[in-house]
Amino acid sequence: MLNFTWTVFSQTGNVDTYLLFKELEKEKTEVPERLDNKLAEIDYPI
Template sequence: MLEFTWKVFADTGNIDTYLLFKELERDRRQDRYEREEDPADADFSIT
């Protein structure tokens, strides 16, 4: 989806498409960050 949105922006120059691209990019980074945190939480235990 990210690549498609970028291609549409590159072809049209539509600012709304660019803003959608940036939002999707941010969400993708946030999802990746949250997945990386989960294993660390499982390894950490309070005794």
């Protein structure tokens, strides 16, 4: 999905498409952190 969004942005220069790309990129890096936190809670409940 990132590649498609970047391709569309690079061809059109549409700012909204760039913002969507950055949002998707941010979510991609946040998901493992949330998963790690969730697994840690399972292992060590408060």
